[in-house]
Amino acid sequence: MKTSNIIITAFAILIVGAVFFLFADSKKHKEEEKNMISYKEYILPSFKVIVAEAGSDIHVDRSDSNVMRIEYVKGIKTPRKLYEVTHDTLRVYCGLRMFIKCKQISQIVGKNHLWINVSHFEPDSLTVKLNGGRFIYNNDGAKKYTVNQKKYNITIIAIGSAFVELNNSKFGNLTIKSNNAFVNNYCETKHLNARLTHKARLYSKDKTGVVAIDKDTTSSVFIDDNNYSANR
Numbered sequence: 467m468k469t470s471n472i473i474i475t476a477f478a479i480l481i482v483g484a485v486f487f488l489f490a491d492s493k494k495h496k497e498e499e500k501n502m503i504s505y506k507e508y509i510l511p512s513f514k515v516i517v518a519e520a521g522s523d524i525h526v527d528r529s530d531s532n533v534m535r536i537e538y539v540k541g542i543k544t545p546r547k548l549y550e551v552t553h554d555t556l557r558v559y560c561g562l563r564m565f566i567k568c569k570q571i572s573q574i575v576g577k578n579h580l581w582i583n584v585s586h587f588e589p590d591s592l593t594v595k596l597n598g599g600r601f602i603y604n605n606d607g608a609k610k611y612t613v614n615q616k617k618y619n620i621t622i623i624a625i626g627s628a629f630v631e632l633n634n635s636k637f638g639n640l641t642i643k644s645n646n647a648f649v650n651n652y653c654e655t656k657h658l659n660a661r662l663t664h665k666a667r668l669y670s671k672d673k674t675g676v677v678a679i680d681k682d683t684t685s686s687v688f689i690d691d692n693n694y695s696a697n698r
Contacts, residue, residue, distance in 0.1 A: 521560030
């Protein structure tokens with residue numbers, strides 16, 4: 467066999483071996499990762515308000531039952547207190563990721579939380595108060611569909627560099643009060659009313675009817691294909 471052919475054959479064997487090794491290593495890593503994670507479910511009393519305390523990571527989905535599914539990871543110490551329900555309020559603390567199911571919500575409060583994801587709700591109205599953290603509403607990357615068929619009212623009050631993203635919904639009145647926060651609205655909206663201060667940013671697209679913006683000179687607004695009034 468020629469030297470060039472030997473080199474090509476050896477190189478091909480090396481490539482195939484490397485691919486096989488990476489595949490086996492990836493499979494082993496996934497199995498190890500899977501074995502490190504376990505879940506437990508807890509039945510909850512009814513509630514309409516969710517408070518996400520500092521550092522908490524929660525995912526909220528609509529269901530006819532009130533259930534919390536907590537992700538436990540080996541090697542991570544379980545905090546002394548994970549959550550509590552008082553009157554109509556579920557308070558969630560930091561430490562482990564939590565998946566919450568409930569029938570309806572009227573208010574969500576984030577206090578320097580890590581992540582809040584809310585999907586598939588059709589409330590009569592919803593108020594969201596955020597101090598820092600990320601808030602994603604009705605967002606499902608794997609399923610592209612309009613979540614709700616009716617228009618409802620939502621109020622976003624955001625401060626402390628909070629990031630807000632609104633998807634796959636139809637809003638009657640969308641009211642935004644933003645102080646140094648970033649709000650993305652990708653929803654069909656009949657009335658958008660916003661007050662922006664201290665380097666707040668607002669981006670809104672798709673179908674928006676009446677738009678009224680009150681902002682200071684440090685804040686910025688971008689509206690796709692719509693006229694808006696801005697009091698400066």
